[in-house]
Amino acid sequence: MLVQRVLMPDSPLESWTVLGDKGGIVEPIERYLVYLTDIERSPNTIKAYAHDLKDWFVFLDRRGLDWREVRLEDLGEFVAWLRLPPAGRDGGVTLLPSAEHHCRGDHGQPEAVRGQRSVR
Template sequence: MLVQRVLMPDSSLESWTVLGDEGGIVESIERYPAYLAGIERSPNTIKAYTHGLKDWFVFLDRRHLDWREVRLEDPGERG
């Protein structure tokens, strides 16, 4: 996964997105950085949050966990 800088098409605001291993946008992550850009959060804030989301999804992928089904206990279990 890769965090990529983007310009919002409607407003030219800077935002960030996550590209998957195949190069396509990771849709399950895309909405939150777009939301933050829409409410005019700092590009640095959006970048930091997007990197955090990318790291979370990489962690889940390595543990073979679906983000919609993660339990509170899952991150702490050894895998």
């Protein structure tokens, strides 16, 4: 999928769209981006939504999910998927690093605990 800038003929309006892998417009995304354009949202806002919706639809496509039938668990998996580096989102990574591993400082204590003063 690709986020593409759109310039309106004979108009100063600028917008964004998302093209599918075969080059066609992704209809559900397009309808929402057109709505944002119609209510005069900033082109930068529309661009940000376009990128986020592209990520959402790539995630759904890779899992074989229909956007109209998403469960809460799918949304949680999407958030975890977003935390992966882009190179790891292709399915090659099956285990996320634990938060404990990343927040430990010296002596194996979590950063929030290390350096705390004791109350007397």
